[in-house]
Amino acid sequence: MRRKRSNENVQRDILYNLFGVTIEQYEQVLKSQNGKCAMCGIVQIKDHELIVDYNYKENRIRGLLCEKCFDIIYQIGNDLELLEKAALYLKGQLCVKSKSSSEVADT
Numbered sequence: 001m002r003r004k005r006s007n008e009n010v011q012r013d014i015l016y017n018l019f020g021v022t023i024e025q026y027e028q029v030l031k032s033q034n035g036k037c038a039m040c041g042i043v044q045i046k047d048h049e050l051i052v053d054y055n056y057k058e059n060r061i062r063g064l065l066c067e068k069c070f071d072i073i074y075q076i077g078n079d080l081e082l083l084e085k086a087a088l089y090l091k092g093q094l095c096v097k098s099k100s101s102s103e104v105a106d107t
């Protein structure tokens with residue numbers, strides 16, 4: 001019991017120190033997402049497993065994400081164009097062909 005309380009305090013400190021977010025705010029957002037990742041919809045299994053995606057520009061929690069989704073958003077940032085290209089690429093609809101040597105010579 002004492003150990004659990006200690007873990008809760010650690011989580012509380014991490015949330016607050018990193019984002020200025022309280023456990024209560026986290027729980028509120030989690031409830032609004034029905035305990036699921038805001039992006040893929042996977043259900044949170046452990047307490048506070050979903051990661052805070054904080055929008056520093058708007059100074060608010062954008063959503064709670066699973067690790068995989070958080071990594072995607074972290075890598076891609078706010079680059080929606082790149083994200084759309086990634087989706088097209090995965091669908092096989094985007095193919096950037098390199099110019100052949102003859103085409104290069106013509107230009």
Ligand SMILES: [Zn+2]
Nearest residue numbers: 037040066069
């Ligand atoms: Zn996810």
